[in-house]
Structures are given as structure tokens and as C-alpha cells.
Amino acid sequence: MVTKELIPMPKSRFVKVVCPKCKNEQIIYNKAATVVKCLVCGNVLAEPTGGKAKIHAKIVKVLS
Ligand SMILES: [Zn+2]
Known part of the structure; x- marks a missing residue:
């Protein structure tokens, strides 16, 4: 049986x-x-915050 991974x-x-x-x-x-x-161009797109990075750019797609 295949179960979804939690x-x-x-x-x-x-x-x-x-x-x-x-x-x-x-x-x-x-x-x-x-x-x-x-x-x-060297613009900062993301910086670490300890957990999730703070993203300064516009997110156009989330890759799974
Ligand atoms: Zn740029």
C-alpha cells in the first residue's frame, strides 16, 4: 500500500x-x-535571517 509521506x-x-x-x-x-x-547586477536578492531567508526580489515561481 502506498501512503503519502507526512x-x-x-x-x-x-x-x-x-x-x-x-x-x-x-x-x-x-x-x-x-x-x-x-x-x-549584484543586487541582494535574499539574506539569511536565521531560518527562512528574507527575499527582496519578486518570486515568480516556487519549485517543488
Ligand atoms: Zn539584477
Whole structure:
């Protein structure tokens, strides 16, 4: 019998964001432990807060 796996805590995941400055699309980890910068312009897209990263860019897609 196949049962659905129970997820005890919200899973960390990757999100696709758009840089607010240069519109570059980039996939970032939403539990990033370090500051994530845009690969094109260097704008900070996410910064660690101890748990979930604070994301400064617009999230366009959540990748499961
Ligand atoms: Zn950028």
C-alpha cells in the first residue's frame, strides 16, 4: 500500500525570482544561509535571517 509521506515541517525549497533592478531571473534557495546576490547586477536578492531567508526580489515561481 502506498501512503503519502507526512512532512513534519515546511520543506525548504527553491524559488525563481526576478531581480527588481535588472529583471534577471534567478533560482535561489529560500533558506539561504548566505546573502544571495543577483548574478548580473549584484543586487541582494535574499539574506539569511536565521531560518527562512528574507527575499527582496519578486518570486515568480516556487519549485517543488
Ligand atoms: Zn539584477
